Amino acid sequence: MTVVLDPSETTALSEPAEWVEPAARPVPEAIVRxxxxxxxxxxxxGWAFALKVARSVRPGGQSAEDSPKVSAKAFGELAGCSAERVMRYYKAWDMAADDGIVPQFEVLAPGEDIELPDADVWLSYYTSRSSASSVRGHAITAAAEAEGIRPTKALEVAENPTALRAAILxxxxTADAARTALLDRMKEDPALQTEMARAIARTDGLKKAVAEENKAADRIGYVRQIAENGQIRTPAGQTVxxxxxxxxxAERHLxxxxxxxxxxxxxEWAGEAYETVKGLVARAVEEDPELRVQERRTKFYSSLQKATKVFEELTLDDAADFDDIYxxxxxxxxxxxxxxLETCISALRKASPTQ
Structure with missing residues (x-):
C-alpha cells in the first residue's frame, strides 16, 4: 500500500532544495508510519510508550483470567527488553494516574488510544534509572528538583562515584561545587562533621592549614569586635x-x-590588621593614666592568681614520699x-594608704 501526499504536506519530510514542483510522488507506507x-x-x-505499557500490562494483584492483558515479564519478553524497564514506564504512568494526569490502568483496553499529556510533563514522573525507586534515589531526586536540574543527571552521578572523583580531581x-555541597551537607549531618574533622586532624597539611585559618579568623574577630562593638580588650584582659x-x-582594615x-x-590582611590595631590598643592604654594603672593592677592580680593556683597544687599530702623525689x-x-614573696609583700605594705 502506498499513500500519495500533496506537495504542501511533504515539505517537512524532504529537503527544500530537492523538492520538485508540481508533481506529486508516492511515499512508502513505512515512512508514513x-x-x-x-x-x-x-x-x-515517553507517554507514547508508557501508554503501550499501561494498556497492555495488567495491574498487580489482577489474575490473568480477569484481564486480557499480560504480565510485565511477558510484555518485556515480547518487546525484547527487561521487565524492570517495563515497570519503570508502568510506575511513571501509575504516579501520573494518581495525580489525575492520565487514566487508571483498569479503564484502558489493549490497543486503545487516548489523548496524552505534553512531553515536558513526562520527566516529572519517569526516571530511566532503577535507583530512583529506592529511599536514597527518592532523596537524590528531591534534591535535584530543588536545585532545578533533571533527577536523571543527579542519579547518574550518584551511581558513578569514580567518575565524580575523576571530575573533582x-x-x-567541580571541586569547588563539591566543597560547597559538603559544607551544606555537614550543617545537618553531625556524623559527617566528625568524619571530616577526623580526616583533617590525621592529615598534617590540612591540620596546618586549618590552624592558619583559625589564627586568621581569630585576628579578624579581634578587629571586628572593635569596629562593630566599639570595645577593645586590653593585654591584661580588660574590656573598655x-x-x-x-x-x-579598625573599620578601615575590616x-x-x-x-x-x-x-x-x-x-596576610588579617595579620596586618591585627598588628596595627593591637599597636593602637597598646598606645591607647599607655596614653590614658587611669587606664594604665588599672591595666597594671589587673595584670598583677592575674599573675598572682595563676601563681597561687599552681602553688596550691604542690600539696604536702605525699610528704612521706619526699625521700624518693628529693x-x-x-x-x-x-x-x-x-x-x-617577702620582698613583694614588703613593697605592697609600703604602698598601702594606711602606712
Whole structure:
C-alpha cells in the first residue's frame, strides 16, 4: 500500500532544495508510519510508550483470567527488553494516574488510544534509572528538583562515584561545587562533621592549614569586635570603650578584608590588621593614666592568681614520699620563692594608704 501526499504536506519530510514542483510522488507506507509515530513522540515524549505499557500490562494483584492483558515479564519478553524497564514506564504512568494526569490502568483496553499529556510533563514522573525507586534515589531526586536540574543527571552521578572523583580531581570548578555541597551537607549531618574533622586532624597539611585559618579568623574577630562593638580588650584582659580614632582604623582594615574575593588569601590582611590595631590598643592604654594603672593592677592580680593556683597544687599530702623525689634544687627554688614573696609583700605594705 502506498499513500500519495500533496506537495504542501511533504515539505517537512524532504529537503527544500530537492523538492520538485508540481508533481506529486508516492511515499512508502513505512515512512508514513514512522513519520506519524515520530510526530506522536515529539508531542508526547515517553507517554507514547508508557501508554503501550499501561494498556497492555495488567495491574498487580489482577489474575490473568480477569484481564486480557499480560504480565510485565511477558510484555518485556515480547518487546525484547527487561521487565524492570517495563515497570519503570508502568510506575511513571501509575504516579501520573494518581495525580489525575492520565487514566487508571483498569479503564484502558489493549490497543486503545487516548489523548496524552505534553512531553515536558513526562520527566516529572519517569526516571530511566532503577535507583530512583529506592529511599536514597527518592532523596537524590528531591534534591535535584530543588536545585532545578533533571533527577536523571543527579542519579547518574550518584551511581558513578569514580567518575565524580575523576571530575573533582581534574576540574577546579567541580571541586569547588563539591566543597560547597559538603559544607551544606555537614550543617545537618553531625556524623559527617566528625568524619571530616577526623580526616583533617590525621592529615598534617590540612591540620596546618586549618590552624592558619583559625589564627586568621581569630585576628579578624579581634578587629571586628572593635569596629562593630566599639570595645577593645586590653593585654591584661580588660574590656573598655575604644577611642574614636582606634575604632575608625579598625573599620578601615575590616572593610578591606570584607572586600576580598573568595579566591584571595585573608591571612596576610588579617595579620596586618591585627598588628596595627593591637599597636593602637597598646598606645591607647599607655596614653590614658587611669587606664594604665588599672591595666597594671589587673595584670598583677592575674599573675598572682595563676601563681597561687599552681602553688596550691604542690600539696604536702605525699610528704612521706619526699625521700624518693628529693633534690637540693627543690629547696633552693623554694627558698628563692620565699624571698621573692617577702620582698613583694614588703613593697605592697609600703604602698598601702594606711602606712
Amino acid at each position: 514512522d513519520a506519524r509515530e515520530f510526530g506522536v513522540y515529539a508531542r508526547t515524549g 581534574a576540574d577546579p570548578g 570603650e575604644a577611642p574614636a580614632q582606634l575604632r575608625a582604623e 572593610s578591606l578584608i570584607d572586600e576580598l574575593d573568595d579566591s584571595e588569601e585573608a591571612g 633534690e637540693d634544687d627543690m629547696v633552693a627554688r623554694l627558698e628563692a620563692l620565699r624571698q621573692a
